[in-house]
Amino acid sequence: MKTQYVFDFDSTITRVEALDLLAEISLAGRSDKEERIRKISSITDLGIDGDISFTESLQRRVVLLEARQDHLPVLIEQLRGRVSKSIEENKEFFENFRDQIYIISCGFKEFIDPIMEAYSIPSDRIYANTFAFSEEGEIVGFDQDNYLASHNGKIECLRQLQLQGEVQVIGDGYSDYVMREAGVAQKFFAYTENVSRQKATANADHIAPNLDEFLFVNDLPRNLSYPKNRIKILLLENIHSDAFERLSVEGFSVETVSHSLPEAELIEKIKGVHVLGIRSKTQVTQNVLQAADRLLAVGAFCIGTKQIDLEACKERGVIVFNAPYSNTRSVVELALGHIIMLMRSIFTRSTEMHEGHWQKTAVNAREVRGKVLGIVGYGNIGKQLSVLAEAVGMKVVFYDLEDKLALGNAQKVFDIKDLLAQSDAVSLHVDDHPENKNLIGEKELALMKPGSFLINLSRGFVVDLPALKKSLESGHLGGAALDVYPSEPRSNGAFVTELAGVPHVILTPHIGGSTEEAQRDIADFVPGKIMDYINSGNTVDAVNFPNIRLPKQQNAHRFLHIHQNVPGIMAEINQVLAKYEMNISGQYLSTDNKVGYVITDLDKEYNKDVIQALREIEHTIKFRVLY
Ligand SMILES: NC(=O)c1ccc[n+]([C@@H]2O[C@H](COP(=O)([O-])OP(=O)(O)OC[C@H]3O[C@@H](n4cnc5c(N)ncnc54)[C@H](O)[C@@H]3O)[C@@H](O)[C@H]2O)c1
Numbered sequence: 001m002k003t004q005y006v007f008d009f010d011s012t013i014t015r016v017e018a019l020d021l022l023a024e025i026s027l028a029g030r031s032d033k034e035e036r037i038r039k040i041s042s043i044t045d046l047g048i049d050g051d052i053s054f055t056e057s058l059q060r061r062v063v064l065l066e067a068r069q070d071h072l073p074v075l076i077e078q079l080r081g082r083v084s085k086s087i088e089e090n091k092e093f094f095e096n097f098r099d100q101i102y103i104i105s106c107g108f109k110e111f112i113d114p115i116m117e118a119y120s121i122p123s124d125r126i127y128a129n130t131f132a133f134s135e136e137g138e139i140v141g142f143d144q145d146n147y148l149a150s151h152n153g154k155i156e157c158l159r160q161l162q163l164q165g166e167v168q169v170i171g172d173g174y175s176d177y178v179m180r181e182a183g184v185a186q187k188f189f190a191y192t193e194n195v196s197r198q199k200a201t202a203n204a205d206h207i208a209p210n211l212d213e214f215l216f217v218n219d220l221p222r223n224l225s226y227p228k229n230r231i232k233i234l235l236l237e238n239i240h241s242d243a244f245e246r247l248s249v250e251g252f253s254v255e256t257v258s259h260s261l262p263e264a265e266l267i268e269k270i271k272g273v274h275v276l277g278i279r280s281k282t283q284v285t286q287n288v289l290q291a292a293d294r295l296l297a298v299g300a301f302c303i304g305t306k307q308i309d310l311e312a313c314k315e316r317g318v319i320v321f322n323a324p325y326s327n328t329r330s331v332v333e334l335a336l337g338h339i340i341m342l343m344r345s346i347f348t349r350s351t352e353m354h355e356g357h358w359q360k361t362a363v364n365a366r367e368v369r370g371k372v373l374g375i376v377g378y379g380n381i382g383k384q385l386s387v388l389a390e391a392v393g394m395k396v397v398f399y400d401l402e403d404k405l406a407l408g409n410a411q412k413v414f415d416i417k418d419l420l421a422q423s424d425a426v427s428l429h430v431d432d433h434p435e436n437k438n439l440i441g442e443k444e445l446a447l448m449k450p451g452s453f454l455i456n457l458s459r460g461f462v463v464d465l466p467a468l469k470k471s472l473e474s475g476h477l478g479g480a481a482l483d484v485y486p487s488e489p490r491s492n493g494a495f496v497t498e499l500a501g502v503p504h505v506i507l508t509p510h511i512g513g514s515t516e517e518a519q520r521d522i523a524d525f526v527p528g529k530i531m532d533y534i535n536s537g538n539t540v541d542a543v544n545f546p547n548i549r550l551p552k553q554q555n556a557h558r559f560l561h562i563h564q565n566v567p568g569i570m571a572e573i574n575q576v577l578a579k580y581e582m583n584i585s586g587q588y589l590s591t592d593n594k595v596g597y598v599i600t601d602l603d604k605e606y607n608k609d610v611i612q613a614l615r616e617i618e619h620t621i622k623f624r625v626l627y
Pocket residue numbers: 303304324327328331376377378379380381382399400401402429430431432433436439457458459483484510511512513514
């Protein structure tokens with residue numbers, strides 16, 4: 001016997017309560033509109049939660065509505081645009097299962113019928129109230145004899161239908177779950193895509209945040225192979241709330257933690273997580289990855305990615321994204337600020353003022369105009385700094401391991417020693433490669449011009465701090481500004497550094513990239529990349545993986561196969577596809593020396609056994625089906 005699916009309408013099929021919307025239309029332009037709408041909404045809720053009888057709720061609302069027949073076409077038009085997103089996306093389910101679907105609603109057939117007609121559900125499968133009109137076309141009431149106009153009317157309505165087979169109710173309110181409670185339905189799915197009501201979720205056999213989840217649980221044909229709400233995303237380190245917002249709106253289940261987690265805690269927390277979001281503090285090690293049983297992607301919500309074992313991620317088919325430019329400008333502005341503050345002895349003057357001492361002097365206060373700025377590491381940040389420093393009149397020299405185009409009037413030097421010897425300020429912007437440890441040590445500091453300044457906003461391990469302290473205390477270096485340290489705390493709180501208390505030293509707590517603009521931009525950029533990968537398989541801008549931009553596919557299935565790059569594997573994949581007579585509409589491949597990533601688009605219908613066969617191919621790392 002076939003399962004019968006009984007859907008509620010308001011706030012389930014549609015995102016809104018239709019009578020609330022009707023009130024907006026019928027009361028438009030009235031001075032008491034807001035007051036009446038508030039009353040109607042609260043009466044709606046009282047009825048839905050079962051706190052007053054439904055008949056009473058309906059009567060009171062109809063009086064307040066003062067609606068007319070000619071308001072209904074406007075309402076229907078607006079409702080068409082407010083169908084729940086996942087219901088719209090699974091229209092085919094309604095078409096294919098229309099003989100097993102009923103709508104039982106305490107709303108009104110006058111607006112439900114035309115909406116459901118577009119979903120192939122005929123009027124005779126829709127059970128709802130009907131309006132009563134005056135001769136002038138005013139809505140004056142409703143058919144009081146309809147079961148659905150009375151308290152617990154849905155129970156009686158469903159009982160009268162005498163449906164055979166299991167009856168599943170999908171709805172958001174009290175009147176829906178009581179059908180299961182009364183024994184006329186066997187299962188109740190609390191539908192929370194639009195509203196989550198405590199009484200409904202507490203009494204549900206299953207909570208369905210969208211129709212995809214309902215279809216997945218019932219193993220019914222659906223638009224998405226895996227519901228998005230089942231994809232768990234863990235965001236650590238106080239990532240900007242826009243990221244949470246974007247990913248949640250997309251339908252993913254997102255959890256946030258305000259700080260970084262040590263390895264042991266992350267090992268526990270990572271289980272079942274599909275996407276991990278971190279910043280510069282969280283170490284994604286082999287051990288963490290071993291525990292990560294569902295991990296598909298890691299998002300570094302920053303520039304640096306050396307905190308992540310990129311190779312181990314790749315070997316496990318875990319794609320890593322970062323935000324390579326989002327905070328570049330913020331770092332540059334702070335670096336320039338540090339340079340100016342050091343040249344003018346601003347922190348010394350400011351400290352004196354805080355201690356109640358007025359010291360107006362030009363000693364050790366110089367303009368930056370005409371001074372030489374030495375930039376070590378002429379990448380994204382180094383280049384931007386070069387441009388801004390020249391704009392304030394500095395002469396720029398730079399040193400990079402790679403051959404780089406000099407911007408503006410900047411001069412390339414071929415040996416770091418030349419840069420150190422001629423610069424009034426040296427600013428470090430090298431990447432976080434381990435070989436850069438102690439790039440600036442005792443020897444390099446000794447080569448710097450007497451009275452010059454060192455600025456480090458790259459990585460803490462790049463500078464030998466005891467050597468820097470010695471150089472500053474000896475009076476050789478004029479001052480320093482540090483934003484990064486060899487060891488940084490996981491969360492805000494106590495911090496100790498040997499540079500504390502040393503004069504002419506500016507210390508900032510790794511805030512180069514911590515501006516509202518940068519963090520907002522990162523929170524937009526990285527989730528965009530993650531969603532692109534999860535939803536369509538795109539790996540454009542992945543840090544550790546072959547990059548591939550895929551075309552959008554209509555009416556097709558997409559198989560994503562990640563494998564070790566060994567000879568013959570493509571042939572094997574295609575043999576399997578041929579064996580199962582897959583009709584391939586597109587195939588894309590990208591490889592590097594370790595892994596291969598092949599994407600196959602197929603016609604809608606296919607033999608599901610092919611999935612297992614593809615998974616079983618030797619050297620397969622990960623396999624995913626989209627749509
Ligand atoms: N303080 C902060 O909040 C903050 C924010 C963002 C980035 N950063 C750090 O800033 C640094 C630079 O970032 P980016 O986006 O410009 O990186 P990038 O990769 O664009 O540039 C780094 C450049 O350094 C060069 N380089 C590496 N080692 C070198 C060496 N030993 N000598 C000379 N050149 C060397 C590389 O060739 C490259 O051109 C990174 O370490 C990054 O982690 C810090």
